[in-house]
Amino acid sequence: MKLSAPIFRLKRRAKLMARNSNVPLSEALDQIAREEGFARWSMLSSRIAARSLSETILSRLDDGDLLLMAGRPGHGKTTLGLELLLDAVRDDRKAVLFTLEFTEQQARKHIRSLEKDLLGIGDTLEIVTSDEISADYIIHHLSGSEPGTVAVIDYLQILDQQRSKPALSDQVLALGDFARKTGIVLGFISQIDRSFDSESKRLPDIRDIRLPNLVGLGLFNKACFLHNGEAQLQDVA
Structure with missing residues (x-):
């Protein structure tokens, strides 16, 4: 818009x-x-921040990177993930959204609202909405994709909500190994814990990631934190 x-x-x-x-x-x-x-104003400002930020992020991602995109609800993390995929399409890369949150119709509607140049460019973006999404499912689906392919997973904290799926830590380990071997870039939309206090600091950081199930955050290469129209991309030490 x-x-x-x-x-x-x-x-x-x-x-x-x-x-x-x-x-x-x-x-x-x-x-x-x-x-x-x-x-709300926060939704407007986060949308604008995501548009400019996504191009910067794509240029700073290396093949095989694992990226966290984290923020509280309504502060732009999903928009950022979709913008990143649209930027990948514009860069002639394969782009895939794995979502356990949206239906395909909902995702397409959101994507259409973000297209700012060539209308319909998002139609080439692949959307996967299966309830079976997990590390094994993603690896199987992306096998054979070229290095530089960008996939976004929506979202980190529900990858293992079904008891039949492996623990979240095991899934992230498997996805990290797969990304390094194939050169595929994986982005994870992530929740921020409700204890984050914007009065004490402007932006959340790696310590504020909501982790109902333990996972080593050092497995990620880069992270972007968003709040109230501001954002910061950083390397994960």
Whole structure:
């Protein structure tokens, strides 16, 4: 969705509205966001942040990398993952979304809302919605794909929610080994723990990843943390 004005002008408009109408700035920002087709200002700002950030991330990913994309609900992590896949398509790479959250129809609708140049480019993005998604399923599905293929998994914390699937730590180990051997890039959308306090720090970090089941976060090469329209990409030590 194209904004009616650059985001800095929308912020200026909200500040004027807040001053002239004597309402809180947060209320004015949300009103501007609704006029632009978003439910809240945080959704508008995270969408814009994801658009510019995804191109930077793709350029910094090496073949075989495992990437975490983490944030609280509504702060842009899913949008970032889809933008990353669209950037891969534009770069003539194979791109696959494995989702245990969306139906294909829901995912396609979200993708269409993100296409900012060639309409229909997202149609070449493959979407897999099987309930059987797991490390073994992903490895089998991607076998034979070229190095540089980008796949996004939505999302990390439910890969092992079925008791019949291997432990999350075992799945991430298997996927990491597969990525290194094949040169396929794997991105994992991830939840942030509810204990994250934005009053004490602007952005979450690796210590704030929600881990109902233990997994070594050092298995990931890179991580991107998002909150309230801001984002930071970092190497995982």
